[in-house]
Amino acid sequence: MDLTPFEPFLDRLGRSGLGAWRSTLAASIALRLGARAHGDLPRWERALAQLPDLPSARSRLDRACVGLQGAGALDADLGRSLSEALMVLHPWRKGPFCIQGVHIDTEWRSDLKWDRVAQAIAPLADRLVLDVGCGNGYHGWRMLGAGARLVMGIDPTLLFVLQWLAINRYLERDDLAVLPLGIEDLPGDLTGFDTVFSMGVLYHRRSPIDHLMELQRLLRPGGELVLETLVLEGEGERLLVPPGRYAAMRNVWFIPTVDALAVWLGRCGFTGIRVVDVTPTGQDEQCSTAWMRFQSLPDHLDPIDSSRTVEGHPAPVRAVLIANRPEASP
Numbered sequence: 429m430d431l432t433p434f435e436p437f438l439d440r441l442g443r444s445g446l447g448a449w450r451s452t453l454a455a456s457i458a459l460r461l462g463a464r465a466h467g468d469l470p471r472w473e474r475a476l477a478q479l480p481d482l483p484s485a486r487s488r489l490d491r492a493c494v495g496l497q498g499a500g501a502l503d504a505d506l507g508r509s510l511s512e513a514l515m516v517l518h519p520w521r522k523g524p525f526c527i528q529g530v531h532i533d534t535e536w537r538s539d540l541k542w543d544r545v546a547q548a549i550a551p552l553a554d555r556l557v558l559d560v561g562c563g564n565g566y567h568g569w570r571m572l573g574a575g576a577r578l579v580m581g582i583d584p585t586l587l588f589v590l591q592w593l594a595i596n597r598y599l600e601r602d603d604l605a606v607l608p609l610g611i612e613d614l615p616g617d618l619t620g621f622d623t624v625f626s627m628g629v630l631y632h633r634r635s636p637i638d639h640l641m642e643l644q645r646l647l648r649p650g651g652e653l654v655l656e657t658l659v660l661e662g663e664g665e666r667l668l669v670p671p672g673r674y675a676a677m678r679n680v681w682f683i684p685t686v687d688a689l690a691v692w693l694g695r696c697g698f699t700g701i702r703v704v705d706v707t708p709t710g711q712d713e714q715c716s717t718a719w720m721r722f723q724s725l726p727d728h729l730d731p732i733d734s735s736r737t738v739e740g741h742p743a744p745v746r747a748v749l750i751a752n753r754p755e756a757s758p
């Protein structure tokens with residue numbers, strides 16, 4: 429894979445207030461693509477090439493199932509070749525997507541998280557947005573649906589980049605991209621986003637305070653951070669560092685209470701810190717489906733006591749916190 433699929437977005441970025449970083453970002457993407465050859469990439473690229481042309485239809489970014497809505501049902505053969513090509517990109521974790529009657533029923537009902545977040549954030553109209561750890565871009569599409577001017581998603585997992593390319597083969601937008609980058613690959617002086625989302629990422633970072641500081645630097649003064657992460661329920665400053673896996677995940681490092689998170693944000697210099705949602709993750713939000721056939725949340729909870737993970741930790745609860753970069757440095 430080369431830079432070609434990212435160029436329309438990079439051109440658009442070049443014309444935005446972030447144009448100064450176009451060439452450094454392009455160089456980082458080229459570097460990461462060179463370093464991240466994946467054995468399955470040729471198979472995924474063949475699937476992309478096999479996606480069929482579809483009759484013209486209306487794109488829908490403003491409802492739970494993101495995608496394309498046509499006037500009628502697709503011809504059965506066309507529907508089958510579309511499903512088969514998309515299924516090569518299994519596992520589909522984030523969604524759902526509906527492409528002219530083909531319903532990609534993903535592991536996560538990401539629309540439920542979006543509903544919790546969207547009602548609490550500053551209106552996205554005309555904002556430059558960064559979505560760190562954006563997966564296949566599901567929330568990015570919803571951000572465009574809410575009026576964002578440009579959404580730069582970054583995610584180091586190449587399969588999710590390919591899933592975004594598959595969806596964008598039909599939605600044809602140049603104002604959203606899933607760039608194959610980790611947050612550590614971003615230029616050290618990049619800044620200027622109006623809103624930065626970090627959802628489902630903090631607990632994967634070994635240095636959570638550094639992550640919060642990086643997110644702050646990426647914002648323009650006064651810009652808004654939307655932080656969504658696993659939390660421990662209860663009052664006071666407490667922290668779980670799982671000694672091994674957490675709900676079968678190997679890379680979960682820190683699960684703080686919301687009080688501890690608020691202190692961390694304050695220590696990093698954020699202002700206007702508020703907790704806008706705390707919700708246990710239910711099996712209606714995360715489970716195996718035909719499009720994600722591996723094990724999922726129900727398999728990772730204690731079969732007798734679903735308030736505990738299989739390791740005996742409290743079952744997943746997620747919080748959304750909002751905070752602002754100060755207008756001027758103290």
Ligand SMILES: Nc1ncnc2c1ncn2[C@@H]1O[C@H](C[S@+](CC[C@H]([NH3+])C(=O)[O-])CC(=O)[O-])[C@@H](O)[C@H]1O
Nearest residue numbers: 560561562563582583584585610611612627628629
């Ligand atoms: N260093 C990194 N830099 C950026 N992203 C990373 C890094 N390491 C892993 N990721 C990516 O962070 C994402 C975490 S999932 C959240 C998806 C979405 N935000 C959601 O809220 O549904 C967790 C969850 O399932 O909630 C994955 O796509 C990783 O590839």
